[in-house]
Amino acid sequence: MTLALITETKPEDWIYVSEGGATIVFSYRGPHNVQFSDQVLRLRKVPHGSLNSMLLDTNTEQPDDPMTTFQENIISKLVPSEFLPSLVVVVLDEGWLRSLIVLRDGDRPAERRQTDQIDIRRNKGVLATDLIGGTPIAIEVKPKWGYLPTECHLSPETVALKTTTCRFCMHTSFRMKQGDIGTTYCPLDLFSRDEMRVRKSLGALWAGWYESRGSLNNLRLFVEGRMAKPDDDHSVQLLARFFAAGESTDVQNLRELFSSTLAQVLLDSPILPLLSNLQRTLDILDIEGLSRLYTQSSSGSSCDSLGSSIPDPSMEEWKDFVEVYQSDHHSWDHTVPSPGHLRYYLMAYLLSATFKDCSIIIRPKSAYVGSFDATIIDMDIKSMDRLGKWERLDRKIVEHYKSSASQRRCIDSQRVSQSGYTHRFEELSKWR
Ligand SMILES: [Zn+2]
The missing domain is CATH 3.30.200.110 (Inositol-pentakisphosphate 2-kinase, N-lobe)
Incomplete structure (x- = not known):
């Protein structure tokens, strides 16, 4: 070619x-x-x-x-x-x-x-x-981290927080303190497979888009091939007409129509469970467990930054990594990670970051509401020199959240059902 x-x-x-x-x-x-x-x-x-x-x-x-x-x-x-x-x-x-x-x-x-x-x-x-052009509308959702970490690698100082409030919600709180625009969007609602929660999360994304004048990156709307902003009346009218299937609608109703239509698309698609599963199985130690394993494995260099002395993997190594991930990974005891597998776990964390950072583009298959295509984009390779920065950021976010008065409860539906605590899930939902 x-x-x-x-x-x-x-x-x-x-x-x-x-x-x-x-x-x-x-x-x-x-x-x-x-x-x-x-x-x-x-x-x-x-x-x-x-x-x-x-x-x-x-x-x-x-x-x-x-x-x-x-x-x-x-x-x-x-x-x-x-x-x-x-x-x-x-x-x-x-x-x-x-x-x-x-x-x-x-x-x-x-x-x-x-x-x-x-x-x-x-x-x-x-x-x-x-995926944006040649279609009346396209929607870009950046779902972010779709799971809560498991307890076993968390320190006594972070375990209660990290298993109650999701990473995105803590990060939002941290950003708001620094003057950024907030959002009530919680990824665990979007990933929940529960229609009411999925709709709620999409409503929050819509509100964030509206209130930030389209500047938040978790939701972007494209109309006639260009990015639409909430103060652009022409684009908003076209969105309204699209979601109301040709009938004219009040802009106020648009959030509801948007949330219910997109919720159906996402519930019918395997994309979110796929992403959540990749994120959680690749980030199986949490950055805290990864850091501990790194310190154990690197003799005498415990004060250097996480991953700083590790060269980036070649494409051949990435290919080998995927083979191990699809076979041996499932039989290893990840509660006691072997220092001999350090490089594997570092690469797994980098790959989990790729899936935490990607976006989904949703666009109609035809000009009418009803059938949509969903495509995952922005899957870029991450490098080892980011790990130290991520570890420091993780610490900062958790310390900030600890000192703030907030205690948001984010429910990881997959973990809840896996542990058989469905009755507890019902109970917790009342607190949302
Ligand atoms: Zn959350």
Whole structure:
């Protein structure tokens, strides 16, 4: 197969769609082209000022974007292909990228523009299925952490909190203290498989979207191929018309219609149980248990940061990892992790982070409400140097939550049913 060349399109053929911390996405709107029609372009970003300091030789052959190889070799072994976008490599060009920046940088949110920019030294990017364009609406949900950790690896100081309040709710509380906009969304409701709770969580996502003027990243709505904001009357009217199946509706009712429609889509799909299962089985020690195992295993270097002395795995090692995860993992006693399996557990935690950080795109199969496709996107490879930061953040979040007066009770339905405490679950639900 011949590689796609971005220079076969014009920068003005691409419109800005959205961006995350590491990548930015544009959608193709140019004349029909076998390689580019119905595709988005995903480009890597770099913080301002780091273009000169980072070593990246633009004159030599660069490896393919790791997202494509990671999905092809690793993710596809764990997630059925029907839930994955197609990803292919596209050859970039520095002059072309500079023109794209001139044309489209103004469409990016101001706070993003101040922080980073497209990495113009890359000579390879990713073309992915356009899940936003060619459809009246598309919905992006970032579900985050869908489980509570098991007690056995938690310290006496954290066990009560971490098994009562989920990581996302604690993190939200921590962020609000720092002045960020809050949300009442709890992922354990979304992952619960209980229709009322799923609807409640979607209602909370909608309220967060509305109140933050679309700035929270847990819910994004796209109308006619562009990101919709709650103060854009035209988009909101189109959303209302879509969810009311052609009948006009009050914007006030929209939250209800949105929640009930999406709840049905998610309850009918295996995606959320799949993600929750991957997250919880890969993060089986919690960061606390992982840290303890790391300290035990690394002789005399107990003061270095978690994972700091560990090189990132190669793709071959990731392939071996998946084989072990699908076989031996299930027979190991994870309550007493073996120091000999340290590297395995570190990699498992990194992969769990990929599944905690991904998004789901939901879009109608046709122009009418009723049947939808759901696709998992943004499954990027995480590196070992993040582990130390995550461990410190975990400690900060829990310490903050401990000192705050809040005591939110988040129910992990899978854990409750596994331990046979269904009567206790009923009892706890009354407290929500
Ligand atoms: Zn929660």
